[in-house]
Amino acid sequence: MIPKITSPETLGQALRAERKHKGMSQKAVGHSVGMEQHTISKIEKGNPGTELNTLFRLLAALDLELNIQPRQKPAMESTGDNW
Amino acid sequence: MIPKITSPETLGQALRAERKHKGMSQKAVGHSVGMEQHTISKIEKGNPGTELNTLFRLLAALDLELNIQPRQKPAMESTGDNW
DNA sequence: TAAAAGTATACCCTGAAAGACATTATGTCA
């Protein structure tokens, strides 16, 4: 499933998934937009200090765009207790 | 309309719109998550150096979450030339 | 239109990102 993106960690996970989905290595992605491989690694590992320009360069390399939406309530599936 | 978010600038615009939509001031938003008003201002103005942890704190204050999606082709509306 | 609220800038300080380069895991597959 697609995890909600509400932290650097979940963002990193989503980015890694997208990169793998495209069959690219960190090095290849980085090279396409002039970024070091270790920078990609840190982002995917959830580095909270990553800067926006860096993030958007990575998004460009993966041909992705962002979206913001209302935070959804936690799924609360099958716990039985509805209150 | 909702602009595609592909840069710190468009992200800032979207965040400002969401904040206004909720009728909150930069100060109020910042206070709710321990951020300075001037920090919110810089983010909304498109500061490319904004850090992810800061972005996610702001998203939390506005009760928003992120989403990643394939970059969509430019609208190409009503130009007539379809190729 | 004056006062208040909201937003943009500025300065100092501390901490850390990312580039450049290098090295050490960790996979992956013949």
Place this chain on the structure above:
DNA sequence: TGACATAATGTCTTTCAGGGTATACTTTTA
């Protein structure tokens, strides 16, 4: 298992974010 690709860490340097605090500018409203 050995060679090669991929990913994670590390150091040094330069540059800048964000906290704290203050102030100017702009918009709202009484």
